[in-house]
Amino acid sequence: MSGIFWLASYPKSGNTWLRLALQSLEAGGAPVRFDEDKDNWWERKDRGRVGGIVSSRPFFESHLNVESSDLTAEEIEELRPQAIIAWAEGENSPIIKTHDAFLSSRGTPLFPDGSTRGAVVIVRDPRDVAVSFADHSGLSIDAAIDKMADPGGMLAGGTKRLANQFSQRLPTWSGHLAGWLEAPVPKLMVRYEEMKTDMASVLAKVAAFVEIDAPAAAVARAVAATGFDKLQAEEDRIGFRERAPNCRQFFRRGVAGGWRDTLTAEQVGRIETDHGAMMRRLGYEVSA
Amino acid sequence: MNTAATGSSGDVHRHFDGDSVVVARGDIMSGAVDDETVLMSAEAGRYYGLDDIGSDIWRRLQTPVRIDDLCTALAADYAADPKVVEVDVLALLEKLHRDNLIDVTP
Amino acid sequence: MTDAVLCGLRVAGDLSLPELLPWTGDDRAPDLTIRLGEVPPIAEPVCGGPLLQVAADGSCRFEVAAVAAYRVDAGGREITIAPAVDSDSPDVRVFLFGTVFAIVCFRRNLLPLHASVVKIAGKAVAFSGASGAGKSTLAAAFLKRGYAILADDVAVVDPAAPGRALVWPAMPRLKLWRDMMDGFAFDTDGLERARVQLEKYHLPVETFAPEPVPLAAVYHLVEAREQRHEEMRLLSGVEAFLALDRAVYRRQLGLRLVGKEELFARSRAAASAVRSVRLSRLVSLARADAIVDQIAARETAA
Numbered sequence: 001m002s003g004i005f006w007l008a009s010y011p012k013s014g015n016t017w018l019r020l021a022l023q024s025l026e027a028g029g030a031p032v033r034f035d036e037d038k039d040n041w042w043e044r045k046d047r048g049r050v051g052g053i054v055s056s057r058p059f060f061e062s063h064l065n066v067e068s069s070d071l072t073a074e075e076i077e078e079l080r081p082q083a084i085i086a087w088a089e090g091e092n093s094p095i096i097k098t099h100d101a102f103l104s105s106r107g108t109p110l111f112p113d114g115s116t117r118g119a120v121v122i123v124r125d126p127r128d129v130a131v132s133f134a135d136h137s138g139l140s141i142d143a144a145i146d147k148m149a150d151p152g153g154m155l156a157g158g159t160k161r162l163a164n165q166f167s168q169r170l171p172t173w174s175g176h177l178a179g180w181l182e183a184p185v186p187k188l189m190v191r192y193e194e195m196k197t198d199m200a201s202v203l204a205k206v207a208a209f210v211e212i213d214a215p216a217a218a219v220a221r222a223v224a225a226t227g228f229d230k231l232q233a234e235e236d237r238i239g240f241r242e243r244a245p246n247c248r249q250f251f252r253r254g255v256a257g258g259w260r261d262t263l264t265a266e267q268v269g270r271i272e273t274d275h276g277a278m279m280r281r282l283g284y285e286v287s288a
Numbered sequence: 289m290n291t292a293a294t295g296s297s298g299d300v301h302r303h304f305d306g307d308s309v310v311v312a313r314g315d316i317m318s319g320a321v322d323d324e325t326v327l328m329s330a331e332a333g334r335y336y337g338l339d340d341i342g343s344d345i346w347r348r349l350q351t352p353v354r355i356d357d358l359c360t361a362l363a364a365d366y367a368a369d370p371k372v373v374e375v376d377v378l379a380l381l382e383k384l385h386r387d388n389l390i391d392v393t394p
Numbered sequence: 395m396t397d398a399v400l401c402g403l404r405v406a407g408d409l410s411l412p413e414l415l416p417w418t419g420d421d422r423a424p425d426l427t428i429r430l431g432e433v434p435p436i437a438e439p440v441c442g443g444p445l446l447q448v449a450a451d452g453s454c455r456f457e458v459a460a461v462a463a464y465r466v467d468a469g470g471r472e473i474t475i476a477p478a479v480d481s482d483s484p485d486v487r488v489f490l491f492g493t494v495f496a497i498v499c500f501r502r503n504l505l506p507l508h509a510s511v512v513k514i515a516g517k518a519v520a521f522s523g524a525s526g527a528g529k530s531t532l533a534a535a536f537l538k539r540g541y542a543i544l545a546d547d548v549a550v551v552d553p554a555a556p557g558r559a560l561v562w563p564a565m566p567r568l569k570l571w572r573d574m575m576d577g578f579a580f581d582t583d584g585l586e587r588a589r590v591q592l593e594k595y596h597l598p599v600e601t602f603a604p605e606p607v608p609l610a611a612v613y614h615l616v617e618a619r620e621q622r623h624e625e626m627r628l629l630s631g632v633e634a635f636l637a638l639d640r641a642v643y644r645r646q647l648g649l650r651l652v653g654k655e656e657l658f659a660r661s662r663a664a665a666s667a668v669r670s671v672r673l674s675r676l677v678s679l680a681r682a683d684a685i686v687d688q689i690a691a692r693e694t695a696a
Contacts, residue, residue: 040640058524062646065446066458069525070488072591075460082444164524317655319662324631326665328658335639337632 003117004088005095005210006054008102008180010148010173011155012132013124014192019097021203021226023050026212029221032234042087049212053097054084055156055165063087068166076166077104081112088115095210099155101169102179109183110169120206121180124192125284126173126275127259127268141267148173149274174278191282193256199223303385304392306356310381312349316389329389336387341366342380349390355381396428400495401504401550401562402606407473409481413491413565413596415604426471426498428490433463433476441650446493448650454497461485464494470501484596485589491565495548496644500651505551505660506643509612510568511544511561512536514693518561518607520549521673522641523615528677531574532615534597535682538578541690542603543568548643551609553663559609566602570595577679611669611693612638618674626688627672634670635662669696 007022009015020032026048041052042059052059057068060076063083068076081104088094104110126148134144147153153170170176181187188209195202200223207214224230259268272279272286279286304310317328325343327336338346348358359377363370384390398405398414405414407428436455439447446456452468461483465474473494477486499506509522510533521529530546537543545564552560572593575582580597588594614637618624629637639661642648648657671692675685 063443065443065456065493065644065647066489067492067525069594070492070589070592071458072460072589075458079444086443164526317658319659319666321632321635321662321666322630326632326635326662328654335632335636337635339631 002091002093003115004084004091004111005093005117006111006119007095007097007122008119009099009122010124010129010170010176011099012129012136013122014195015097015099015122017195017226017231018120018122018190018202018206019050019095020231021199021222022095022206022210022212023048024222024225025203025207025214025218026050029218029225031225032231049093049210050095051097053099053165055098055100055168057164057166059083059087060166073167077106077110080104080166081108081110085112085115093117093211095212099168099170101171101176102183105169111183111185116183116185118186118188118209119180119183120209121177121187121189122192123177123189123282125256125259126279127263127271128192128256129173130267130271131259131262141263145267145270145274148271151175172274174275177278177282189282196256199226304355304381304394306354306359308355309352309393310349310355310358310385310390311352312346312390313388318346327389329387331388334387336389345377345380349384397424399604400426401499401564409475409486411487413487413567415566415602426473428473428475430481431474431476433457433465433474446647452501454651456489456493456497458489461489464489466494466497466501468501470498473498483590484586488589491548493644493647496647497651499550500648503552503554503660504562505553505559505664506648507549507551507612507638507641507664508547508643509549509641510546511549511609513542513544513603513607514610514690516607517610517693518544518603519610519689519693520561520612521615522612522637527615527617529615530568530570531679531682532685534568534570534574534578534580535686536690537568537599537601539683539686539690540601542601543599544603544607551664552606553660553667555608557667559664559667560606561609562606563602563604566599568597568599570597574679609664609668610696611671612641613671613673613689614641616672616674617677619676621676623674624676625672625674626692627674629670629672635665637670637672638665638668 007015007019024030024032040058041047060080060083061068063086064079100110102109102111130141130144130148133139133148134141137144139147149172151171153172155168155170156165171179181189188206190202190206200219203219203222204214268287276286315331318325323340324337325346327338345362359370359374362368362377363373381390385392396405396407396409396411397417398411399417399419400414403425404417404419404422405411405426405428406424408430409428433455436447436449438450440450441448445458446454448454454466455463457463459478461479462475462477475486475490477483479485496506507520507522509520510529511518511520512533521532523529533543533546543566544561546568548564550562550564552562569588570580572582572595575595575597582595585595585597588596642661675681
């Protein structure tokens with residue numbers, strides 16, 4: 001068993017963008033298509049190594065042969081690592097996205113020892129994350145900031161209607177990052193801000209880490225294929241699966257540093273108080 | 289004539305000519321659903337749909353046949369322009385070959 | 395103790411199965427026997443995963459640690475259950491009527507679909523979709539309008555009946571989450587929960603169709619994000635086949651048990667016997683009645 005590469009991040013940090021760029025690169029820089037066929041990504045033998053998101057219910061169910069909505073939250077938490085192990089057995093270093101915290105609520109790794117080859121940890125300025133998170137979930141910015149500071153925070157959790165994904169644990173923005181940066185696995189950290197200014201270079205670095213061939217021409221094509229205009233047009237055409245029910249559009253023009261135009265001084269203050277230590281550790285400038 | 293394959297589109301490389309002999313692979317399951325023939329490649333776990341003409345061709349491929357002979361027979365049976373038939377048949381055979389549904393010799 | 399009917403099978407055994415209707419058919423020997431007993435691990439499974447293993451003789455073992463271990467014999471005729479809780483607990487039956495019954499179906503040449511089925515104008519109409527897609531909710535909306543239910547969540551189809559696919563009635567109940575119970579103004583008082591710890595309820599159904607009915611149509615439910623993506627579109631050929639194949643309940647399990655070719659044959663037979671419709675709609679309780687009207691009109695006219 002050769003192990004999985006995780007693309008790990010707090011939500012709204014550019015994870016999907018990177019996943020699509022890698023998928024494009026793997027296909028030599030081909031355009032991205034949001035096919036509904038890709039729902040069962042782990043079953044398609046011709047899909048390449050870049051897959052979907054690990055918190056998918058159908059993924060869990062097909063490996064455990066049980067209806068996940070018949071299980072308690074505790075049972076699900078205990079069984080998710082087993083589904084990962086069962087799947088990883090037959091695979092050749094797949095590259096899979098996740099927003100889950102590295103550790104489960106019981107303090108044990110959700111991502112089992114021995115099935116992880118490495119993690120690409122994608123980070124983004126939490127001030128921009130707050131703006132984007134609010135947009136995506138239909139929350140007010142203050143509510144988004146609360147959520148980013150909530151040690152019991154969850155994604156796709158607390159909704160009455162079953163989502164096609166499990167709730168993913170988000171133990172504050174800082175806690176989520178700390179968990180991944182301290183995970184005992186080989187890691188590569190990339191920044192959203194770098195992706196915005198020089199995606200080609202980030203993509204090449206990630207490709208080397210996850211062992212995807214990255215000739216310069218293919219990288220250039222992959223970057224072009226995943227520019228925001230292209231992704232928005234495709235989303236428009238077909239309706240992007242990952243979008244939350246309240247979110248009008250998944251691919252909005254992401255701007256690095258756009259928080260300055262949107263957050264109040266008080267909101268900035270709250271975020272920097274909540275997450276100052278991690279921000280400094282990652283090199284994000286904190287206002288005086 | 290259409291194949292609604294669930295695979296991606298690919299380049300067209302000529303792997304064969306009029307003298308080549310083609311035959312459907314034995315491990316391909318097929319069956320009718322509405323007006324189409326659904327094929328399943330057990331090995332790849334992929335599915336294909338052939339329209340009525342494609343289905344006829346698939347039937348004819350159950351025994352080995354020389355491509356030229358296949359085209360001649362189709363042109364006669366469908367009272368169609370042999371040049372058009374040849375282009376369409378070769379295009380279909382390319383797709384079937386690319387997705388490993390037929391064997392070609394040489 | 396139990397002598398009941400489930401999908402046309404005579405079910406007997408020492409486990410109480412209150413949700414099933416009593417057997418009123420002929421005096422044949424039971425088709426399916428359910429007993430309490432030991433279910434030891436399989437020493438050398440030929441295949442399997444964390445919860446389910448298949449033995450060389452074709453028998454299967456399935457276990458949910460906090461609830462029970464189940465064994466199904468190779469022919470899908472005998473089930474043995476070793477409960478980890480009180481044998482009367484509804485938790486034991488959740489998996490019995492889920493994964494375990496799916497094994498029985500695959501072994502008995504049937505095709506279980508992840509679908510709820512109602513009877514419209516003398517024919518069976520199924521709503522398929524993933525968990526949370528709204529199958530039971532749509533069935534509940536039909537129920538409120540007086541239509542009869544054939545099955546909820548797992549629908550058993552005999553794909554080999556000549557020229558048609560037959561739906562075998564399961565049990566007179568719907569499984570609804572709390573918010574749907576409230577939304578339809580169904581009272582949860584005194585109702586059994588599907589699992590002790592989950593807010594999912596078993597709603598007994600009075601209008602139940604107890605005889606098998608030919609399956610006329612399968613509506614594949616998809617959630618539309620925006621009104622402009624809504625549609626009710628007839629599928630045909632390979633699209634219809636793919637939609638039906640994806641609707642197979644515990645499809646991976648089916649693949650393991652009967653193999654790709656056999657599963658293809660059953661799915662294809664079913665797909666060619668029914669109309670397949672892709673129903674993409676905004677999910678909202680307020681719209682349910684309008685959807686009921688649309689589907690009822692289509693199916694009555696068809």
